[in-house]
Amino acid sequence: MATRHSRSAARLMMAPAVILLLGWMLVPLTMTLYFSFKRYLPMRGDSLERGLDWVGFENYARFIGSSSFWPSVQATLLIVGGVLVITVILGILLAILLDQPFWGQGIVRILVIAPFFVMPTVSALVWKNMMMDPVNGMFAHLWRFFGAEPVSWMSDASVQSIILIVSWQWLPFATLILLTAIQSLDSEQLEAAEMDGAPVLARFFYIILPHLGRAITIVILIQTIFLLSIFAEIFVTTGGSFGTRTLTYLIFQRVVDSQNIGLGSAGGVYAIILANIVALFLMRIVGKNLDR
């Protein structure tokens, strides 16, 4: 296939897709960069037609200097990390469980995947009103049944609640990927380990877990990309209060609530930098794991 002719033909045919993708990414990126150096307050009469004032790095300094910046970075990392830990650990356990032969396996597998198909807004609302409501929620009833004082989840355990909701959404994804990985494990390897005298836990740590290494890396990588930008779950539950204001949410507040597009854009650039730092770390782990 690698003749010069076929290669140039391939480039030509890929060009539309590449150009479209580049445009899709580059236009918003340049606009964000452009606005981040401008004073742009639409409510005060600033507009593109009248020209925007160049303010240099003022927006950047203000965004990072705000008292809510570092807490928002912290909240972001806390939520992403928490969800990753919960989904990977529970995902491995669930995958092992679902790998066992049992009656009704097919239906159970479909049910396990179901939460992934529920829209984030809907699932967050269901959790907030049906499960976590301090008066009528299922948890409140459960707590009262055991004679305990119901927890007002959204205010007293807000970050934990968000982590719980998001974990519930992403657990199916992790389980599914890890299940397929477990199914690809050669059963003779487990039998060999059994003959070699490895008890159940040793078989898990020496054989199953290393075999899952690659799949776990992929789960972490893909989930991180999506978790850094979770928004709907926070918007419909706490609205960013009680320590759940992530970087994404802070940018949203700056742009929409405060109507300060320049400041929000500067925050967007910080978010890009944060995502790249995280991505750099992840790529190094992935590179190590995928190289074998």
Next chain:
Amino acid sequence: MGRITLEKVSKSFGQVDVIPPLDLTIEDGEFVVFVGPSGCGKSTLLRLIAGLEDVTSGEIRIDGTDATGVPPAKRGLAMVFQSYALYPHMSVRKNIAFPLRMAGMDAAEQERRVTAAAAVLNLTDYLDRRPGQLSGGQRQRVAIGRAIVREPAAFLFDEPLSNLDAALRVGMRLEISELHARLRTTMIYVTHDQVEAMTMADKIVVLRAGNIEQVGTPLQLYRSPRNLFVAGFIGSPKMNLIGGAIAARHGAETIGIRPEHISVSAESGDWHGTVGVSEHLGSDTFFHVTCDGIPDPVTVRVGGEVDLHYGDDIWLSPDTSHLHRFDGQGLRVA
């Protein structure tokens, strides 16, 4: 020590009886080969001995003690799998040391045993590689290394050579025989290849549908197969089995004559036929001869190179002292 006794051992998967109750004794230091066509239960039998499958009924004894309910790791047996079952994320050294590590042996002793095993198996230069970087034969040797470091009472081999190419298979066959000669440990070897069985075994167990058809040394099976199945299974090329009038003339329902026990003549003989396909191997030549009154072509072995061609008329004479006679049930008639 490794004397393994099976007493009325049977195995069923649900309604299907894979192995009807059978008795078998494997003496200490013996090289026993389980051979049979695929699906005959030979691997299942090996897994029953290993403890990877539970017996449905009966008793397995290793060195006189009942091992029926003992978990695989505690039976003192080591197994080499068809897929080698090496741990891909561990180096060769760690692979071989794994059973020792699981046994909680101290690091110096582990290292000593791994080095010794690697020297025996020519793996010293590969100890720090991963299984993925090794050839098929080397992987096979690592799997054997992992088995010998444990110094087991017996080795179990589950078709270990079937993933290797023909040339390598012959080499590994010799290496395993060599290993057995040196260690003098009981070995149980499962294969569907009768050549492997004939070349390696002290004792062959021929299985069909879970039943033991015959147990004996390779030459016992070759000289006096107990029934038609063993007669057809052992020996390469296959024994010629002839029924009908010709068999009746020799006082049997079916007669069997091996290709090497038929002499060829251009002028006279017992059976007249025409030469069909011939296979020239240099040392031997095999002719497939269509004979009058015999439905299937008769295979004949002639030593060296013989000037016979497709369509030639020849006469065949079986050596009556090597004629096998079978009755209506397919059993050998003395």
